Every structure is written in structure tokens, then in C-alpha cells.
Amino acid sequence: MDLTDLPGAVEASQRRRPPRRGRTVLVLTVALAVAVLGAVLAWSTLGPVVARLTASDDYDGTGTGTVDVRIVQGDTGRAIGERLQEADVVKSAAAFVRAAAEEPRSSGIQPGTYRLRHQMSAASAVALLLDPGSRQTTRLTVPEGLTVAQVLDVVSKQTPIPREELEAALQDPALGLPPAANGQAEGFLFPSTYEVEPDSTGLEVLQKMVQQSTAVLAQLQVPPERVREVVIRASLVEKEARSPEDMARVATVLENRLARGMRLELDSTVNYASGGEKITTTQEQRDSDSPYNTYKITGLPAGPIANPGEAALRAVLQPEPGPWLFFVTVNPDTGETRFTDSYDEHLRNVEEFRRWLRAQES
Helix, strand or coil, X not given: CCHHHCHHHXXXXXXXXXXXXXXXXXXXXXXXXXXXXXXXXXXXXXXXXXXXXXXXXXXXXXXXXXXXXXXXXXXXXXXHHHHHHHCCCCCCHHHHHHHHHCCHHHHHCCCXXXXXXXXXXXXXXXXXXXXXXXXCCXXXXXXXXXXXXXXXXXXXHHCCCCHHHHHHHHCCHHHCCCHHHCCCCCCCCCCCEEEECCCCCHHHHHHHHHHHHHHHHHHCCCCHHHHHHHHHHHHHHHHHCCCHHHHHHHHHHHHHHHHCCCCCCCHHHHHHHHCCCCCCCCHHHHCCCXXXXXXXXXXXXXXXXXXXXXXXXXXXXXXXXXXXXXXXXXXXXXXXXXXECCHHHHHHHHHHHHHHHHHHHC
């Protein structure tokens, strides 16, 4: 029997049908709200991470303003990058490391103080570090054979450091003179080329020279008990030899005369005592009672008379074997120096030197 034929059945069937359209809309609305809420929550967590991953870690352009950054001996590329990042020269150390890796010359970046700019691209920073014009470091060159007073003159002329500051540094115990110096810097301010930073003090500059002197003496394996003697002899060789080739022979003459108890009779020591600078000395100067006057004293002078270089030190440690007792530079213009063990021959050589002197006066 088909109940749908009955009016009551039809009516009951119609009442049991669900309102499908309204329920679907409700479900979709709830689902959409859940999705939106999930997306918001996800972005609040992942958004900063994505931003960091997609943002550049490098500045653009060549930067603005100026800033000085000091690169220290031994700094790695990462260390340099961190210094630059700290000074806001580059945006990140990582960007600098990448830029340096792409520039083959970056391995040649030298220690020193560089004038750079704020917020530069890493590549621009690398380029400036390789530009000699960016270096604010002063190259100080101290020649061999200068006295302490002359060294101070050179430093004060080549750097902004006042001479008065340098003189005060000589009296500072922190200078670091070795025991062999007897508290005097003469002979222990090593001649070389030094890097002087813009903020270097007089004490720091002179400390470098003393440290270099100590390092070279150690490298040459000079025993502590011989340091003073070797430095004194080397200072004499430095002042008397007219060429590096003559140094070992001059050292031999000193050794031979000292071994025989002969006075050294060096004009260089007399000039040091009197403050003279000529290649000859007067009888009055040679009659002085100075402990540096080797015309009157037997043995070495009281101390070094200059700051010797490595070649002079080596000459003292490795003198050229020979019988020579006398030497004289017969032509200061050419540096020609003659060595002999004959006093008569020496007198003839001295006469030739005097002829050179007379030629200069005419």
C-alpha cells in the first residue's frame, strides 16, 4: 500500500525534510572563520621569520658621512666584518664576508685605521679597505745610525706626536728597556718602518722600537750578558762603515784593536761626546775627558753612540776574518774605505783623505 497516497502521510513526509540550504551556509561560514583565524595565527608566528629570510642583509650604495675603523693584526674576514657591522659601516658581517670572498685582493687588507662611511654596501667597504687613500695610519721610517735625539726629531716630523711627549716617554718605566740598556734608550730604538695609528701616543711608538730591538737581538741569539757590548760595537760599526760591505771589516778592526789593548781612536765617538757632526774632529775635542772619547780611553766607549740596524749587529757577531788594524775612508763622496794592518800604509791612506778634504775647500 502506498502511504503517499494518503494526505496525512504526505504532510508528515514534508515535515521530516531538513532545511539543507541554511545549514550549508552556516558550515561554510564557520569553516571560513576558522581558516582566517588559523592564517592570522600562523602569520603572527611565521611572518617575522619570513621577513628575515627575504630581507637583504646588505646596504645599497656607497654610504654617507665618515667613520674611522681600526683593523688589528691577525683579524680574520669575519672579525673585520664584525668590526664594520658594529660601526654601522656594513649591515652584517656575513655580507662583508661574502663580498670579501668575491674580491681576490681582499687577502691583502692590511692592519691599520681606515676612514670609511656609514651604511655602505659590503662591496664598497671592501673597495675602500683596499684603497691606500683610505688608510689613516702613518708609515714612520727611522733610518739606521741615528742618535736618540735624532730619532725623536724624525718621529715628531713624520707624525703628529709632539717632541715633548716623546722626551717624557723616554723617562717612563713602561718604555720597556732591557737591563742591558742601563736605563738609557740610546742603541735600543731599533731603526725600521713602523705603522703609527692616529691615536698612538709617544710612549706607544717608542715602545714598538724597543720591542723590535729586543726581538732582533733574540732572533740573532745574542746572549743577555753580551747584549750591551754587542749593541755598543754595532753602533760604532754603523757610524764608521760607509757601506754594508765594509761593516764586517770595521767590526774586525775593532776586535783586533781591542784584543791588542789599542785605543780605538774613532772620530765618531768624539763627535758623539761633543755633539759634533763633521767627519773630522779637532784636537780640543780629542782632548776631552768624556767616557766616549776613544782617543783617551782604552776599550769601548761608555755606551752606544747610535741606534744600529740588523746589518751592523750581524757584522759584530760575524766579523770578516782579517789582520786589519786601521781603516780610513779616503773618499767620502764614493765611500771608498781602505783597510790595512800597516801603520805606514795607513798614514798614506790618511794623506789621501786629507787631499780630498783640501779639494773640498778649494
